[in-house]
Amino acid sequence: MANKGVNRPLAAIYAQALYEAARGVNSQAQVAEELTGIKAMLHKDPSIGIFLESPTISFEDKRKVIENAFKSYSPVTCNFLLVIAERGRSTMLDQIVDAYVDYANKMANIATVEVHSARPLDQDEREKVVAVMKGKLNKSITLSERVNPDLIGGVVLVHEDKMWDGSLRRTLDDAIKTMESIKTNAVKWSE
Numbered sequence: 001m002a003n004k005g006v007n008r009p010l011a012a013i014y015a016q017a018l019y020e021a022a023r024g025v026n027s028q029a030q031v032a033e034e035l036t037g038i039k040a041m042l043h044k045d046p047s048i049g050i051f052l053e054s055p056t057i058s059f060e061d062k063r064k065v066i067e068n069a070f071k072s073y074s075p076v077t078c079n080f081l082l083v084i085a086e087r088g089r090s091t092m093l094d095q096i097v098d099a100y101v102d103y104a105n106k107m108a109n110i111a112t113v114e115v116h117s118a119r120p121l122d123q124d125e126r127e128k129v130v131a132v133m134k135g136k137l138n139k140s141i142t143l144s145e146r147v148n149p150d151l152i153g154g155v156v157l158v159h160e161d162k163m164w165d166g167s168l169r170r171t172l173d174d175a176i177k178t179m180e181s182i183k184t185n186a187v188k189w190s191e
Contacts, residue, residue, distance in 0.1 A: 007092050007095060008095060008099070010089075010092065011092050011095035011096045011098070011099045012099045012103070014080075014084070014089070014092070014096045014099070015096050015097075015099035015100040015102075015103050016099075016103055018031065018076070018080050018096070018100055019031075019100060019103050019104055019107065021076050021079075021080075022074075022076045025074075025075075025076060027074050027076055028104050028107075028108075029104075030074050030077075031074055031076050031077050031080075031100070032100060032101055032104050034073050034074060034077045035077065035096075035097045035100055035101070036097060036101065038070075038077075038081075038093070038097070039093065039094060039097045042093065042094070049090065049093070051065070052081075052084075052085055052090035052093070053090045053091050055088070059085060059086050062085045062086075063082060063085070063086075066078065066081045066082055066085060067082075084096070105142070108140070109139050109140060110139060110140045110141070110142055111133070111137045111139040111140070111141055111142070111159055112141075112142050112143075112144055112159070113129070113133050113137075113141055113142070113143055113144070113157055113158065113159045114143075114144045114145075114146060114157070114158040114159070115129055115143050115144070115145050115146070115155055115156075115157055116146045116147075116148050116151060116155065116156040116157075116158070116167075117145070117146075117147060117148070117151060117154070117155045117156075118147070118148065118149050118150075118151040118152055118153050118154070118167075118168075119147060119149070120145065120147055121145060121155075126143060126145075129141075129143065129155065129157065130143065133157065133159070137159065150169060151167040151168065151169045152167065152168040152169050152172070153167065153168035154166045154167040154168045154169075154170075154171070155167065156170075
């Protein structure tokens, strides 16, 4: 959806208010699951986002569609969709969903760690990464995996503003920099 990254502070406010509403009826996890499903649905079918964002469609028409399309969702999620449609904040839905998931994880003492690797990790490797990061962060860990063949081997772990780079690419780059820094006159060439 539009405006990615523009209204992060406002998205965080909506996300925290939504979390508190969900917590009031003990449905934080259900709301998180519903929101991530809605976000995936919007990415799969952009016409839904266009409908929600359109200023030419009345709020009453949007209300009817939302109440009908999301009647199996929790009342908290439905009310949230109605609020952002009424206030013209549908363009922020992606940001609000991300902020909600981040806030819910923070409240549950869960850290999301991005794992960049040259190939998909196997289950044993995932478990080792989770164990290492659980020890470092003292939190429960969820992994977000990304495959990047340029890394050649090893992994790069990212959590918030911290990065642990154990990739073969970094090791090779460091070795090349070290070799380049050696003065050529210090090297004895043999013939």
